[in-house]
Each structure stands twice: as C-alpha cells, then as structure tokens.
Amino acid sequence: MSRITAKRGMVFDAEGDANRITTGAPYQNVVKAHIHGRASHAGIEPEKGVSSILIAAEILTRLPLGRIDFETTANIGVVNGGIKRNIIPDYTFLDGELRSLDQSKFEYYTDQFRDIFTQVLQSHDGCSIDLDIENTYAGYMVDRENETAQMIAKAVTEVGLIPKFEYTGGGSDANIFFKNGITALPVGIGLLVSILLVRRLILNKYYWLLRCVNG
Template structure:
C-alpha cells in the first residue's frame, strides 16, 4: 500500500465540493477513478428519481480467482454542510480543516480507502473474487441514493458499508429502524379575551397528548423524541392548529411499531377529551438489521481485522445508514469504522494512521473472501 498516494487522493477528494443534493462535481471524478482502476462502471440513472446532483455509481472489478467469493463495499460521495471550499491541512498525524468548513472524511475517507485497497491488491497480485462498489448520493439527507438504488446490480451475497465511527476494527452488526411521525392537531379559534370558552386550544390538546406519550429512552432497544412543536398566532386568539414532528427508533421492528401506536393513542385520547380532530402520519425511513459472529458477513470481517493485528469490536448502533437500506434490500451489510472524528462539525479530522488501517482492513477482507 502506498501511504503517500492514499493521503493525496483523500486530500484531492475532500477538495471537490459535494454537499448533499449537489454531487455533480464529484460524481464524474469517481467514475473516472473507478475506470482507471479497471472497473466496469454503471450509472443507475437514479438522478431522474431523486433530483440529486448525480446518479449512484456501481463498479465491479472482475476477480482473478474463481474460488473466491464476490463481495461489495458501499460508501457515499455527498457531505453535510458547510462543505464547499474545503481547505485540508496536515497537522502531525491528522488531516484537518481551517475550521470554516467540515472536512468531508465522512465519507471520502471511505472512498479513498476503497480505491487504495484495489491498487494494493493489484500491485501485490493478490488473488480475489469479483469486487463490487456502490457509491451513493444523498446519504446525508435521508439515505436517498441507497433507497433509489437497484439492488439487482449487486451480485455479492453480502457486503460492507465503509462509513462508521470509532477505532478501526469497530463494526456495527445491529442498528435500528426509524419512523418519522407528523401530527396535526386541530382546535377552534376564538377571541382569547372576550370568549375563550368558545374556542378549543390546539396547544392545550397537543400538550396533553405529548405529556402522555412515552418519550426518551423507552427501553434498551427503543427511543422516541419530539423534534418540532409549532403553533403560531397572536396572543389574543385561541390557537386552532399545532404541528408536531417526532420520531421513534428501535432495534426491534415490532417494538418500534408499538411505540408509534402508543404515541398515536396519546393523541387520540387527548383529542377525544377536547372533542376535536387530528391527523397522524408516519413513515418507516429505513429497516433495522441484526447479525451475529456466526453470520459470514461478520466472521469474515472479524478474521480479516485480526489478521492485520487489530481487535474486532462488535457493537450495535443507535442510528441508520446505507447499511440499513442494503440489508433491507436483501444484501446483508454491516458497518465498518473509517475512524473519522468530530464529523458534521468544523472540527472534523481524520487520523492518517486510521486511514491506513481501514485500507489494510478492506484489503484483508478482499483477500479472505
């Protein structure tokens, strides 16, 4: 592996603007790089569905050993904001920014590591099966690219999302499903000073509903939260409308559904008490997944990590990723740590040692298939 080349490519990638929904500059660069590595590249034409800046990119490097299994890796090309005009700085063992923008190691460190791992196995003539890559758009704005991707392009039985936090060797084998909830509670207007008893305060109704909802940490698997509570109007008018935006998450699908139903029941009871109406909409944003060390997708990554002298740290997570989406599409996918730090902030940084380690880990997975 060429450490200097890896660093230079990472620095090159983070300097290409690609805030989520605006991947039009980095997309063609990724395509050209994949082709230069000898991959067959396919654009999935999802841009017409998503409205994002580019298509998802699929690439396959054909194997040189038919006894080796096919594997896929997925990363994303978009970043959060502020992600334009990034100026990376090497500071001892870290690559940082000038603190006016993010760095974009999430997930361009993953992309750079994947590309360098391919160069490594080619230069060392390492035997491998087919290696597939899916580089998505819109991960940072709701896993949009992964949701739009046609999973029939992927031939591998399982794969790895190279997009996690923590020391290299950390792998997420369980992650929750999430439901987004939108509630609108209707009241009745009246003059707040002259005839308040003729009105129904939507704020009172909504407050009662929220107070009766189980929220926060429900149990070891499940959480729920109110993110937005909106009621606007003058103080002399009884409020006739409240909008609530909430979420429920759980490692267990059934528990998430049960939590959503409890929140809906709290709204119904409150509205019935005040003799008013409501709407309650919810949408599952991504499915959960759960694997164990007995599953091949986990055991191969664990063994590969230990072969390069690192400890495999198998954990569960509280958030969703493209790995949830691909697992839900029938392609078991766990999350590999990239090792970035302070992501989604202007203090974001990437350890050079960790960048090297994740590249070695990916190479080891490929070799061990």
C-alpha cells in the first residue's frame, strides 16, 4: 500500500452492470469452531460418548443465521464431523461468517455468536470448543455526493448510462483500500452469480465498463 499514491479510484470487482457504483460494503468476521466431544462405541456403550455433531447441531439451531436484517447476514457453510457410523463422533468442525453494513450490529452479533457457543458448551461436561472469530476486513459507506462516487458517476454518464448507487453484501479490494485511507469504489463488471455460484462474465456489459474507463 505504501507504493500507492492515489487517494481515490475504481475497483473492478462488483456484480451487476457498469453503471452500478457500490457505495457501501459490509464488515466481515470468519467464524471457525473446533468442537470436541467424547468418542465411544455407538452399539456397545453409547452412554459413555458425547456427540460433537449433536453439540454442533444445538449451536446451529441457536445461532442467528441467514438474512438477519437488511444490513446483516450470517452463515455456517461447512460442517464436518465423524469418522465411522458406529462411533459417537468426538470432533466436529464448523466454518462460517458474519457480515453487516452497520458496525454496531456487527459487534452485537459477534458477541452473540460467542455467547451461544459458550452457553452450549456449559451444558456438556467434559467437552471443549476452540472458537476462533477473526475479522477479515472492515466495512465502508459513503453517500452519493462523495467525491469519488461523483467522479465515477461522471464517467458513467459520459458514455450514456445512468449511474446507480447501491450497497452490497460482498467484500472486495475496496474494503482494504478504505482501511488504508484510499476511497476506491467498486463498479459493476458484468458479473452474474448463477444458482451454482459460478461467476459468469457478460461480455456486452463488460464493454460498457471499458468505455467508462477509457472515456
């Protein structure tokens, strides 16, 4: 970052058309949990075991997940546990995330995540949870009158498009730029996300982005 002298710019990493200017993006925490139960033979002495999968299931039913509100989302995308059908599983791994455009909500739900893991653990003697919640990037938000937003809007208008100012639920390099004092806003590059989560580039929409950049 020390080699970058610009204080504003465009980031070519956003969904939608070239006239879409992203003026807000969320904070994100990555949530990883290693849940340790107690293994035993499921047919001979199941009462001696504590299923890490059931502990994980209890946690999942209590966590606020999905679209929590219009600014906040959370997801557990990976659940991995157990080694054999006849063994009470003693280890389960959860991998998820929490995002919000609002910092106070972001901090509130981060604390709620921690509390839920702690509360569930307290009801299972002899078990443990290694919980790691790591901030991956900070959010940002500017209004449409922001100097950088207006600079990009002018370029969009000059090629015959109507600027659209929108927030996003995704992160990009812009989050990192903002953290380092550079106001750089993402613009749409003609990307669509299909139901299989495969990014597809729509070439005729990408053409308009190139026109905006080249003037």
